[in-house]
Amino acid sequence: MKYYCKFEGQERDYTFVRRDNRLLCTSGDRSYEMDLSLVGDGALFSMLVDGRSYDVLADVQREKVALQMVGERFVVHVEDDRERAAHAAAGHKSSGKRELRAAMPGIVVAIKAAVGDVVEEGQTLVVLEAMKMQNPLGSESAGTITRVLVKTGEAVAGGALLMEME
Amino acid sequence: MKYYCKFEGQERDYTFVRRDNRLLCTSGDRSYEMDLSLVGDGALFSMLVDGRSYDVLADVQREKVALQMVGERFVVHVEDDRERAAHAAAGHKSSGKRELRAAMPGIVVAIKAAVGDVVEEGQTLVVLEAMKMQNPLGSESAGTITRVLVKTGEAVAGGALLMEME
Amino acid sequence: MPLLAASLCRLMPMFRRILIANRGEIALRVIRTAQEMGIETVAVFSDADRNAQHVRRASHAVHLGGNKPSESYLDIGKIMDACKKSGADAVHPGYGFLSENEDFAIACKDAGVEFLGPPPNAILSMGDKVEARKIADKAGVPLVPGLQEDISESRLAAAAKQIGYPVMLKAAAGGGGKGIRIVRDEKGLTEAFQLASAEARSAFGDDRIYLEKFVTRPRHVEIQVMADKHGNVVFYGERECSVQRRHQKLIEESPCAVLTPELRAQMGKAACDLARTVGYVGAGTVEFLWSEGKFYFLEMNTRLQVEHPVTEMRFGVDLVREQIRVGAGLKLEPVAEPRGHSIEVRINAEDPQTFFPSLGRISRLNVPGGPGVRLDSAMYRGLEVTPYYDSMLGKLIVHAADRPQAIARMERALRELRIVGVATSASVALRTIRSPEFLSGDYDTGILERIAKGPSPERVELAMLAAAAARFLGAERAGAEVAASSAAHAASAPRWALLGRAERLRRPIR
């Protein structure tokens, strides 16, 4: 089976083949002798690559694979052949509208712009309080505010839509 | 609700009543103000008894409640009203046949008695090896061996029937 | 007569029952020591904390109600009621919340309950950072150039210009990095002032701000002091706390790599002098800025510090035990010779890239073990990390024979620590202690801005291979289970999903 991985602009593909009780993985002109074993409830697995050992925590959410290994966290996008073909067929959609979303759950303590305001890149639009810290949320680009969806004092979930702009 | 508890020959019953957001428990002439809260997946609960706090791990297998608390392990038998009534109706059955069971999983390294042998109380019947220790299993009472169900070298599960006697 | 000593310790404790007016890891920390001293403990708790470890592990617990700190851990009336109800004869305030609130100390005194901290006057004079600077100045302790009084928004620009940029805005009632902003030029001054004031008001109920010159390559070095009621004041060396982001400490160590024995002695003497000047009792920390071989008084924290375990591991002392003993009127134990090197890393629930708080449920927890490793934490599997409180989940502390060994041990311990359900600062700490700047010992409070944000290319390669392997394993498992498995298993899978779950869900049912 072949998998296409993306991480921060880098891409690699890996092909896995089981043969005679061995698991081989090839990527470009490199090939690895692998031994994979699920541990406990299966969120954890042990990976031996050419005899080197790695202890991997993996959260597989469809194509999004979140990993904890070697003391780091990674989120890698992984497609198999079918998924890749499906995405190629579907193409990409994109929207001209821009959104300001809450980077974390918290309480809105200040709203610094109103509908119709023209704002600059980096300008603070909303201040969110979470865990006793005041966190200014800035505009990612210049534009005009088209909607304000929250009120001062309101508690919002992480990822909640706060404002829209064009 | 009323529960009847047994632990090593001691018996107590406890009645729980929720009233005005409070939980009361009575047992004989004593009564407790309780606050119970399930933690995480629910095998753990926090128990406040008249303001005293206990952290309880509980494995409820029908009437058998295995607990870990205050640094100890307990297995308490608990019946509710219906169960108590059902048991009273059913009465008790008992068998004249006696069994020798494996107290732990292991490998049978010696069989010290054959069918027809008359054995004394405490006489070693089987030697089980487990975790590198040789564990002699003795007869609980005098009697005659009627069946031998295992062979030397055989691996047995914990609780497995090894011999029968009368 | 060990039997007698142990029995006495149990039969005649100095206090019968200590109420801990706090939550989280510090409440658990106090419970642990009190339990070891044979003293009963009373936890207090908000609605959100019903299942918290400090509630479950204390011998008694009293419900305060509410979720906001102001309704629970900051409500002096409720806490005094809890003291009465539970029969507590002493209160440990922990850090944060009411720990540096003189009204609380007074309320305890009035109720005849021993407050395990300094007298109200000491809290008052050191708690006001402007006042504290004046006292330190009189005691001859060097100060960073700045304005020793709180300023209003109107005088702000003029004052900053007078001191010279960059300047720091600091809450007069501050502590714990809250209400602090660095301003590099006049442009951001007003917004920074407003944010700092708002933060100060929210955190301390006091929005006064003062100004200070931001010094070059500053290091944050602090002295741990302890005083008893008999006039004895001692110090337990220093802690280096320069690894900070948003003025919150992330990594602390002891000893400080650049401190000479002479400077250490001077700083220790200055800290003890200051403590004596204000009639101090209990544990306190005098914070200094160190820059180019000189030190300047910053502030005195009149409580146990988050990073106190760094000192405990080096000096073989239990500082909470000493707080309790001193509170009971006993004399200080002699300070032992320090041994080796210790490092602490704070484990915060936050995104390692953006430093934004990360909320969620801890679904898996693997804690480090082996030699020289200590974890002070109230985490447990199932803990909901809520927005109501501080983002610190716990502290990982190591001790070893010297600094390189301690760094290697911390690296090992951070790799062993696994938390699933919320993102943490652990990977940032790991990259920091592996950086040449930290390894050299020659760093300052700006170090975190210079740490590489992402993993190394080799690690990225490995992670991509592992991600592919995870998908492959999941697909294989899904294939093997497709016949046998019911939907039952998937339905109860935790947030950190079983491998193969996503695969199975994607297959057509039937």
Next chain:
Amino acid sequence: MPLLAASLCRLMPMFRRILIANRGEIALRVIRTAQEMGIETVAVFSDADRNAQHVRRASHAVHLGGNKPSESYLDIGKIMDACKKSGADAVHPGYGFLSENEDFAIACKDAGVEFLGPPPNAILSMGDKVEARKIADKAGVPLVPGLQEDISESRLAAAAKQIGYPVMLKAAAGGGGKGIRIVRDEKGLTEAFQLASAEARSAFGDDRIYLEKFVTRPRHVEIQVMADKHGNVVFYGERECSVQRRHQKLIEESPCAVLTPELRAQMGKAACDLARTVGYVGAGTVEFLWSEGKFYFLEMNTRLQVEHPVTEMRFGVDLVREQIRVGAGLKLEPVAEPRGHSIEVRINAEDPQTFFPSLGRISRLNVPGGPGVRLDSAMYRGLEVTPYYDSMLGKLIVHAADRPQAIARMERALRELRIVGVATSASVALRTIRSPEFLSGDYDTGILERIAKGPSPERVELAMLAAAAARFLGAERAGAEVAASSAAHAASAPRWALLGRAERLRRPIR
């Protein structure tokens, strides 16, 4: 120059790669130190241990195959192949398995791989308990009365009568409590001999047995020694290991409560003399019986001992690091002054009443934290405890300023430790350290037989209330969920069932 030191440590390790010819907590213990020294590690594993922590945490892993020790961890050929395959330049044998096998030490030597233990001759002479007694006798170390040669079944009764009952039967090749029996009169002699021989054969492949007088109220006190290749031999005080059942140690502490400084010095000197006599290198332990103020040589264990962390915490030393340094030809570091008191409790998978092994899957694990607590264990949630290996799951070690504080800390730590899925010896250890006999320090190897078997009446009352509460909570939960819940949740519940699961299952479906 901390940077240089750290870099050098990483760039030029004394060994490039150490293979650990062991499993479980001791393999993990060695991996931790090697990793901190910048040395790569090679784990070897049986089929049953594919997912073990030592495999996942080493930098390399080599599959040996099989489940029985003889097919894996005892197979010298396979392990030497693994050395070659992995490019290991040193081997750490841990304890048990091949750690005291001179053929293995010779095989390593022949393969040009450093064996991190003593020379084959020292293993051979100390490994044969009969030979060891002869050497000790010549070196002037006092011996327990007994027969210094192995005996046959036919000579047994006569020999026992000559020494006088009670007698001890001991495996000549023994260690770790295996192949030992106490016999109080002639009646049980033959069966005990047969069991001991069989155990000895199974554990060591050598069924020779010797006889010793069983002394009055004996204490088991041992000296930790370490020797380098330059003729230096040091000792790190003693460990008191008298809390034993079935001749397996359960609790160890240091210092020993009854040892005078003079006796400690004498025992230390005797241990060092013995080590010098046999040209010892590396870590070793000389075991003594202490009875009524006198000490007698028992045996020398030519390996790292299970209970070595007790010594590490008091002396601030990493004994595995010293083993590796000494193996690389470096000189011993000076021995530091010991500090405070430490205690170790072994956590065995066994029924606390019957001491029978308890097998199963660890479904929940809560490990203790806070000051002065260390856990050396290869446990993890999901671990299957199999019958193939030793029942020890790990070791809990505490350190504090003095013995009463260390006992209180251990009590606290044992209460924090929660293991679900297998029964453990933790509750027995807890009752033991709380017993007046242990608290007094005046105990002997018979202490466990005198410890109360069950919990106190107050605890039983509490447990009955809690059990009723658990049923009540389960019933309430089942009632609340009966509409909303599907069978899905219950189907995947672990062995340690969700409260209310049983309740739900009992309700009629539909």
